Amino acid sequence: MDKVCAIFGGSRGIGRAVAQLLARKGYQLAIIARNMDVAKAAAGELGGNHLAFSCDVAKEHDVQNTFEEMEKHLGRVNFLVNAAGINRDSLLVRTKTEDMISQLHTNLLGSMLTCKAAVKTMIQQQGGSIVNVGSIVGLKGNSGQSVYSASKGGLVGFSRALAKEVARKKIRVNVVAPGFIRTDMTKDLKEEHLKKNIPLGRFGEPTEVAHAVVFLLETPYITGHVLVVDGGLQLVI
């Protein structure tokens, strides 16, 4: 069977690193971003016949439409990576409701919607594999990130429940929970200061998370697992 993988948030950062790894392994990829030009540039960079799609994961209509288009142009998706995500750091008392909603919609509802669409097509194919990108703060919590932590913690609960729900359909659902990774999301953080708290003494690279994502995508006897990729940070926080 062809390996067709949809990567939401595949145009940059961790999603892009996953795309680069899977392209080298011969997967047929759908690179999905909100902006079509950005998605096209990222898909083009990979070489081969990978396709670009535009989609806001927080919008159900966009997600449904994207799955229909992917099936039309690539065939049925049997691998899914949810790497789209946003964070709006602030203390809860200062967090605007609209920022709560946008984080929950993008990070949690968005993955629920893409998983729902993917599971429907994976059931028809009698199998599939999903990796959702969570965060170490979804397990440990972090001051100034209560809403982001909730969205990522919710993603763990959702993924583990879904793993149970679809296991008999030969569909696996796992989570990768990164610590500090060097991407646009962390570019304004003070790495020199923060890295002192990380046992391995540095931020991670997107490709190091990508290897963990691909491991979970491809390892047939693992489901409902949360794989932490954090340079040992969870040991000390």
Ligand SMILES: NC(=O)c1ccc[n+]([C@@H]2O[C@H](COP(=O)([O-])OP(=O)(O)OC[C@H]3O[C@@H](n4cnc5c(N)ncnc54)[C@H](O)[C@@H]3O)[C@@H](O)[C@H]2O)c1
């Ligand atoms: N960088 C880190 O330190 C770190 C740590 C833990 C978890 N994560 C998670 O890893 C994932 C990837 O983040 P990254 O570090 O590569 O950051 P990034 O900002 O480079 O990438 C985020 C991606 O999500 C996309 N996106 C955002 N909102 C979207 C929406 N509504 N619809 C579709 N796409 C949308 C962006 O366009 C971008 O491609 C995110 O879920 C993030 O929460 C990152």
